[in-house]
Amino acid sequence: MVKYSLDMAEKNHMRLLIATDAWHPQINGVVRSLEKMALHAAENGAETCFITPQDFASFPMPTYPEIRLSLTLPRMVGKIMERMAPTHVHIATEGPIGFAARRHCRARNIPFTTSYHTRFPEYVAARAPIPEEWTYRLIRRFHGSGLGMMVSTSSLARELAGRGFQRIMPWSRGVDTHLFRPRDTRLTLGTGPVFLTVSRLAVEKNIAAFLALDLPGTKVVVGDGPARRDLEARFPDTVFLGALSGEALAQVYASADVFVFPSLTDTFGIVMLEALASGLPIAAYPVTGPSDIVGDTGCGVLDWDLRLAALAALSISRDACRTAAEGYTWEASARQFFGNIREAHAAASAAVAA
Template sequence: MVRFGPAPLPSPVPDARGPLRIALFTGNYHHVEDGVSRTLNRLVRYLLAQSHEVLIIGPTVPDPPMEHAGTLVPVPSVSIPTRPEYQFTTGFPSDVKWKVRHWKPDVVHIATPDRLGFAALKWAEREGLPIVSSYHTHFPSYLGYYHAGALEPLLWRLARRFYNRVGEVFVPTPSMADVLREHGITAPIELWPRGVETDRFTPEARSSLWREAKGFSEDEIVITFVSRLVKEKSVDVYADVVNRLRARGLPVRGLVVGSGPEREAMEARAPDAVFTGHLGGEEIAAAYASSDIFLFPSETETFGNVTLEAMASGLPAVCADAVGSSSLVVDGETGFLCPPRDVDAFTNATARLVEDPALRQRLGAAARERALTYDWDAILGRLADRYRAAASGEAR
């Protein structure tokens, strides 16, 4: 497994208004390498570079898959039985409360509404501290993949009980904000989109040597999927689409980047695809740029970091017309949006790009241009402003 190392810190640019102390509570900071953990680590690096202080409170594991930024105070957790790579926090121990209290945070940011999150919420309320939260994982959308749809009303009740007690909720897209409001979240909602390293994820990273090393011929159209390999990412739809395109006689081949509990089943379902496992650094950038189409049928994204990385790499994206992807992909301009789980629609949309190189190039170039508008420093700077507003009592 290739590990993601921390991105270099930007040159320190202290905030002229003085530093803040932010206590960040999260259910995943470094024990699973995914969009949530990478986003929070990037946020912490940015804040530290601006001379703010951050204390992270969350679970840990021996030999975590990524190096973390800042000071992490570990709390007890247990492995989730069906997903042992994930940790579920069991509370907010008194010794950790003492440490956080004496650290004297200016604002509390709770990123996960788990047992730690609820305990931190109750504690911060008692301490009279300003509290903000962020919505990273759309858990209700996962339930159908695990035959647990009956639990959705319960999850939304818990969500209302949690989010309606904080000062602000940060969400990645307007469509996600709409979903929260539709389900009774009445707390003020602020947009916190994600950014992308456009100097790292770029069409210039395309490499014929990389393609050759992975076994792709020059005339094959590489259709790429980048994600953890779990049911809720619609890995079955991806495999079925690639198989149908090959059955039509189209010169396509799948490239799957990532690992997870569904890898074995996915390899059996798409035996001709190339599976790389986790990639990091220059190799993940080369994987995107050396591909031709990004196919990501997941309907459970709150944003879609991998979609934005693919767009920055100059790939047209074929994604589910659902929360997250629908805020990134402009249908017919930077890629195509398809009804979730509609294998026929995904197959036909992808086939259009396979069969029309000019269309593929035009949409890919437009995708790159759209990705250039997602600047990390500007995005994280706006979030730091929301922290300051919360700490000063100016948040709406």
């Protein structure tokens, strides 16, 4: 059996095992963020290895078949962890893999860090009659046994601290400004102005609030998910392009006029950074995520009247949006991520030595 200890965690070179229930073929901010951390690991004195749903048999999540839930047990995860011999462990999600990894770590006194990506209490409440506080109690216990919990924005940190979460660490995100950029040639997506959103099409994303707005021009939706068929039936005048990535996605961003972000529950919203890097102003509600990214930068309009915000955003300079996005890099995000892990372990070592 591999021997884990805080002494191992103090070694200069980090071999980080990341346990995550979110992985390919899913397309979301969790997967993208973890991939970017792996790409920038070496420059931060680290290497990464993953435990993902691809390591186990799985079944489709009820009401959301695009997400697959792993059929795993702590002993199965434990064997993989012992084989990979990490010096550090990071648990990214509160799913079957995350809970199994947490249980294995706690049973063997293995220190670990976590990150808070998704508002599961709100997502669960949107699908089942389960009070949010019940789920928050479970999630608070999950993260509370780690050395630290990373969150993406200051407003989310304040909110979770108010709910009793502790040892909160900041971990912002980045954007590929080479791929996502303003372009001279624009696709013909419909009559202008073009209002765009890029999202998983699920009830918690609140896409219908955008599509129901009385706006001139054309509404365009990029993404797929369990709500797509219903949204297509309810809003036949909307252009649905399905899931896109890479160059195809970047071209759509650069061909729109305003990016509308109707979510009330996202913890960050990497798509907003991609839009800004492409020169698109943001229209959104004044909630966590948009409030942190847009704030007083002048690169978007936040209002509880989303139609008013979308129309007002049309007058914002595309250059100002691009400038705002350039403040977010994946290099800086990775430095923060790996730095958080080292600091959390150092603090735990100091506490043990005291």
